[in-house]
Amino acid sequence: MGHSENHRAHRIGWLRAAVLGANDGIVSTASLIVGVAAAESSQSNVLVAGIAGLVAGAMSMAAGEYVSVSSQSDTEQADIVRERQELAEDDEKEHSELAEIYVSRGLEPELAKQVAVQLMKKDALGAHARDELGISDTLIARPVQAALASAASFAVGAALPLLLVVLVPASVLLWTVSLSSLLFLALLGALAARAGGSPVLKSAWRVTFWGALAMGLTAGVGKLFGAVV
Template sequence: MSDDDHSHHHEPHRSQNSGWLRAAVLGANDGLISTSSLMLGMAAAQAHPSTILLSGLAGLVAGALSMAAGEYVSVSSQVDAEHADMRIESRALREHPELELEELTDIYIQRGLTPELAHEVAVQLTAHDDLGTHLRDEVGINDTHRARPIQAGLASAAAFTVGALPPVLLGWLWRAPGLAVVMVASSLLLLAVLGYVAERIAGGGGWRGAVRVLLWGTLAQAGTALIGWVFRVSVV
């Protein structure tokens, strides 16, 4: 193999997509399932079409803001923990540099290096970036997976909105009878597509992801439809 082949060799890894894929799939599935189930429950209760549409719009706005707030708060807590670990490691490096070097050496020994090589690697990496090295190899914090609250909140809200839009648009545009049946069929089809695509991106076959999402989506829609059918509350 030539030097040029070595310089251009790159292996794509699926796990690098795990962060954004989880948030996107969770947000889109949540938006589609919760909004379509809410509107389906209102349709089963024989509510007026405008009321069904209004419930979908309210569910979209409330869900998107809830996802944004929840993701922002949870990721902010992760940031607080990361900053606390950074302060701990920074103080330890100032007060006990020898012990920190030994700790780093032990980490590399446990990963398979000989004691001599582990010590040399620890010395060189500490000289290059002591705090960054300890955060990465001791604590598990690196720039690639660093928590970003605002970005996470906006991404979750956007994903939820994308998932919630199809049933809302259907409730707005559909004027013929059978809205509930069409909403169930279209929502389950979209859920199957989302589950399939998500598993394919993650490196799987796709069908298990589609079945998982279909199962939970069906249960959610069945539950809300049953509530609407039992109470038959027509809101004007």
């Protein structure tokens, strides 16, 4: 009989990068558009600012995610190299360490020793990486995948408010972008929560609140400097 339980741990890496990218794409681009529009700029200037924000933001997200996840990957690889060396130098000690981990998780000492022996016989490094270091194929850091997911999702998120600049008349642009972007954020939060198995309303409210705060502050800055300039 196959293992049919539907767990979500395998989604953590790409889901985090995709949601963070799309959320930032909507919030930053919508805020930029709202701020520039509040300064009573022309619609063409608002569009140029939005496109520049999309490109710059996507590249920034990709670079930041790549550097961050690469650092995590470097740490994981260093830990694996150290573990491989320890296995080569003192195999018996590593058996004991693994057995102690299983005892701490509730196994009887004798059974824990048997499990440690069996797992290390099959894949000693893999057993220690998983159970001692917390590193597995599912959760291992993947810098390129995270960077691409962040850049692509940012661009998709940013394209939503940017499209409104093209379609909506300048007279209603500010409020249309603001309200539509908040709706986009709520939907994104709900979808992310559903995919990750967390409460939908809580997630939707959280991203909507911070999006509204960001756009409100940016609109205020745009209005202030627009009036001064």
